[in-house]
Amino acid sequence: MYNQRQAKNQRHSFVVGVEYRHEDIFVEVELGKFRTTPLHAQRIANSVNSIILLKNHMVIIFKNAKSITISDDFLKQEYQFRICIKPAMRPLDSSALTHQEREDFTQNQSYIVPEENMKEMNWDFQIAFQYLQDRYDAHDRTHFSFSQSSFYIIPVSEQKQEEVQHATS
DSSP states (O other): OOOHHHHHTOOEEEEEEEEEEETTEEEEEEEEEEEEOHHHHHHHHHTEEEEEEOSSEEEEEETTSOEEEEESSSSGGGEEEEEEOSOOOOOOOGGGSOHHHHHHHHTOGGGOOOGGGEEEEOOOHHHHHHHHHHHTTOTTOSOEEEEEEEEEEEEOOHHHHHHHHHHHO
């Protein structure tokens, strides 16, 4: 019989991805499907350090200083751009807030972007790059750095794992 520690260390399949943002544009990148423990799946998602968008490709830089380049010809189905259509709120200097004011701020619905305010865009890298250059009057920029917004770890059901295993056999 398994004890709780053994059950926690059992390997399962997870789809792991991250979402990074630059101003009002978000890029979601699926890192892959991994057969691992839930904790290790979370570590995989947290291993991404930054994402840089260039005119014709995107570079994912990991915390171990390694990187992977995604182009429209390579791994096109692994990323999706989205833009936030909610009007931007004025910037707020949170360093001047008290602890309670910061807590209240994190619950302020006017600063929270619900899913319905996100619009999926069928963009390639050139279109996303051009959008950022035009939107922020940054035609002299050669790249845009994205910062982490969120990550996801989705367990793949045992039935799906078996279906995939049979399909690939």
